[in-house]
Amino acid sequence: MIRRIADEILLHSKAYENLHDLAKNVGQRLSASPGFYKAEQWGLRLLQNSGADKAWLQECMIPHWVRGGKDQAIVNISSKKKELDVLALGNSLRTGTNGVSANVIEVASFEDLEKKKDSIKGKIVFYNYKFNSTFINVFQAYGDAVRYRGAGASQAAKYGASAVIVRSMTASTDNNPHTGALRYDTTFPQIPAVAIGLKDADWLDSVLRQKKATVSLKTNGHFLADTVGHNVIGELAGTEFPGEYITVGGHLDSWDPGEGAQDDGAGVVHTIEVLRAYKAMGYQPKHTIRFVLFANEENGLRGGAKYAEEAKTKNEKHIFAIESDGGGFGVQAIEIGGTIAQKLKLRSWLPLFKPYGVYDMPDGGGGTDIEPLKKIGAVVSELDPNSQRYFDHHHSPIDIFEAVNKRELELGAISMAAIVYLVDKYGL
Numbered sequence: 001m002i003r004r005i006a007d008e009i010l011l012h013s014k015a016y017e018n019l020h021d022l023a024k025n026v027g028q029r030l031s032a033s034p035g036f037y038k039a040e041q042w043g044l045r046l047l048q049n050s051g052a053d054k055a056w057l058q059e060c061m062i063p064h065w066v067r068g069g070k071d072q073a074i075v076n077i078s079s080k081k082k083e084l085d086v087l088a089l090g091n092s093l094r095t096g097t098n099g100v101s102a103n104v105i106e107v108a109s110f111e112d113l114e115k116k117k118d119s120i121k122g123k124i125v126f127y128n129y130k131f132n133s134t135f136i137n138v139f140q141a142y143g144d145a146v147r148y149r150g151a152g153a154s155q156a157a158k159y160g161a162s163a164v165i166v167r168s169m170t171a172s173t174d175n176n177p178h179t180g181a182l183r184y185d186t187t188f189p190q191i192p193a194v195a196i197g198l199k200d201a202d203w204l205d206s207v208l209r210q211k212k213a214t215v216s217l218k219t220n221g222h223f224l225a226d227t228v229g230h231n232v233i234g235e236l237a238g239t240e241f242p243g244e245y246i247t248v249g250g251h252l253d254s255w256d257p258g259e260g261a262q263d264d265g266a267g268v269v270h271t272i273e274v275l276r277a278y279k280a281m282g283y284q285p286k287h288t289i290r291f292v293l294f295a296n297e298e299n300g301l302r303g304g305a306k307y308a309e310e311a312k313t314k315n316e317k318h319i320f321a322i323e324s325d326g327g328g329f330g331v332q333a334i335e336i337g338g339t340i341a342q343k344l345k346l347r348s349w350l351p352l353f354k355p356y357g358v359y360d361m362p363d364g365g366g367g368t369d370i371e372p373l374k375k376i377g378a379v380v381s382e383l384d385p386n387s388q389r390y391f392d393h394h395h396s397p398i399d400i401f402e403a404v405n406k407r408e409l410e411l412g413a414i415s416m417a418a419i420v421y422l423v424d425k426y427g428l
């Protein structure tokens with residue numbers, strides 16, 4: 001059966017052309033932006049056309065952050081000026097029309113910030129914390145570095161900083177800035193924050209070693225009122241256990257600089273491809289399978305929370321969920337949760353995945369959108385594609401369709417369809 005699934009996908013997949021359509025004709029789709037609503041309609045139509053028994057929009061309130069214009073940063077050293085390529089971090093508040101101009105102080109880490117806390121007041125803090133290259137799984141380096149993006153602004157504001165510049169969460173060799181969500185601690189002033197690419201970060205570091213520099217920052221980010229958005233859901237009804245659910249998903253929203261192809265267009269088209277392949281093969285699941293394109297993963301997680309909340313309210317029995325949110329690269333592992341017995345059962349299937357490049361099923365959580373389903377008893381799981389190039393693109397202007405390879409993308413859909421098939425057929 002898994003061989004048949006693989007052949008169906010490798011010969012007839014629509015994942016790559018669907019990704020092209022999403023990336024080029026919908027494009028960036030940050031929560032509550034016009035692109036996001038266009039994506040909702042795109043997803044609904046595609047789930048219907050791919051053979052869902054029914055498809056619908058599930059309403060949820062979503063935050064509405066807008067970038068509001070081009071972000072700017074100009075470094076002034078002695079009498080020279082240099083413009084940096086910057087992107088305000090998501091959820092960052094604007095500098096105001098006059099911008100913020102101040103001396104820059106570089107810190108290597110939060111520990112370093114602590115040491116320099118008496119010299120922070122009024123300055124722009126430059127977090128130059130590097131991706132740890134020694135982690136083989138690059139998601140570990142991301143997890144380690146991302147706290148500077150998430151909490152750096154508030155930590156610096158605690159000591160009176162006027163703004164922050166954060167080295168991008170990447171080990172890439174280009175100069176693209178990578179945005180992503182920051183979270184303000186509202187006990188401190190909400191100061192503006194921007195990301196810079198690695199070349200600019202290294203250059204600024206070399207300058208600051210020799211002399212003082214000021215930076216003039218201008219950003220325009222702000223919030224409009226929360227508004228209505230939707231998870232987009234398709235369903236194949238179960239033939240034996242229609243009241244028991246398996247969820248397959250990715251997130252529909254994306255950051256605004258690129259096309260959201262790797263993050264998470266790949267997961268969106270994986271999800272739809274599993275449905276298309278089952279229908280094309282005439283597979284009728286025993287359990288009800290939901291194909292969910294989640295809203296607002298990037299800057300709020302409201303879609304995932306809403307999906308689990310409604311499942312709980314309706315007393316739905318969710319047995320398993322899997323998310324694809326690690327890009328469209330070849331899958332090397334599938335992270336699994338559940339009890340020891342459930343993990344043993346899942347791992348007993350590992351030999352069936354090896355021909356398709358999946359060699360491990362390590363312990364792990366689900367993607368962030370399905371994590372809340374754990375509270376109502378679902379076993380959650382996540383695709384682990386090869387991560388080496390993912391953070392070259394992630395949240396940057398080069399997260400575009402061209403970054404995704406057709407066969408690698410299809411291998412992800414095969415793994416997802418295969419594990420969902422096994423769970424549906426043999427249970428957990």
Ligand SMILES: [Zn+2]
Pocket residue numbers: 251263264297325
């Ligand atoms: Zn994502």
